[in-house]
Amino acid sequence: MKILFIGDIFGKYGRQVIFDYLPSLKDEFEIDVCISNGENVAQGRGITEKTSRKLFEAGIDIFTSGNHLWDQRDSISFLETEKRILKPLNYPEKALGNNYLIHYTANKQKLAVVCLIGQAFMGPANSPFETIDKFLPELRKKTNNILVDIHAEATAEKRAMGFYLDGRVSAVIGTHTHIQTADEEILPQGTAYITDVGMTGPHDSVIGIKKNIILERMVTGMPTRYEVSSEGLQINAIFINIDDKTGRAVEIQRIKRKV
Ligand SMILES: [Fe+2]
Ligand SMILES: [Fe+2]
Structure with a gap:
């Protein structure tokens, strides 16, 4: 099964990059299923x-x-009903949203997709390690093909999750920092791993926001109004090929393209 995971799509320029370039990227890699982190899609x-x-x-x-899922207040009821948008699994149980999705490809292959959020420098959440342990038996009854997005600030937390789930899931993909790391690999027991897939959108910015606005805030300590940047557009993504009989990854390739 050929999977494309696209780094956080940031604002209207990130969306435009997807409209313009996703079809050809999917053709190039003969993609069966395409996943993206959507926490920054709207402004x-x-x-x-x-x-x-x-x-x-x-x-x-x-x-x-991830942490920005509910930032558009008017969309909360929509997020409760749209099964294709996942909330982090280890947020409190009462938090609205879908915990995981079993996706069927056009060839009737199954992929379970799950999102976890880190605990370091993030808001309150349950242990991502304990939470995934609780859900994995349920997922593995349905399929061996399992992709986990670990949305976290700390490199060590993501790296640890990669080793924790090695051999138990097909891929552990880090998100949240918006800066792509060059450490993609297949871990010893067959799990594809990268610490951070990066961001799709304006890279000549501070993680998507106009750089002069962030600089003013950081230098003066005074509040500023954030505006989405349009500069330095890129697609950041990861291609993973998994053997869908075993659920093990056989190939991982990092994608970072200026558009
Ligand atoms: Fe993000
Ligand atoms: Fe985030």
Whole structure:
């Protein structure tokens, strides 16, 4: 099974990159299923019905998410009902949203997709390690093909999750920092891993926001109004090929393209 995981799509320029370049990228890698982190789709913060609908139409099958999932207040009821947008599994049980998705490809292959959030420098969440342990037996009854997005700030937490799940899931893909790391590999027991897949959108920025605005805030300590940057557009993604009989990864390739 050939999987494309696209780094956080940031604001309207990130969305435009997807509209313009996703079809050819999917053709190039003969993709069966396409996943992206959607927490920054709408103005850099959150995801709405309208923005997600257009991206589904453009070829994204599933959105994982993170700390910005509910930033668009008007979209909360929509997020409760849209099964293709996942909340972090280890957020409190009462938090609204879908815990995981079993996706069927056109060839009737199954892929389970899950999102976890880190605990270091993030808001309150249950242990991602204990939570995935609770859910894995349920997922593995349905399929061996399992992809986990670990949305976390700390490199060590993501790296540790990679080793914790090595051999138990097909891929552990880090998100949240928006800066792609060059450490993609297949871990010893067959799990594809990268610490951070990066961001799709404006890279001549501070993680998506106009750099002069962030600089003013950091230098003066005074509040500023964030604006999405349009500069330095890139697609950041990861290609993974898994043997869908065993669920083990056989190939991982990092994608970082200026557009
Ligand atoms: Fe993000
Ligand atoms: Fe995030």
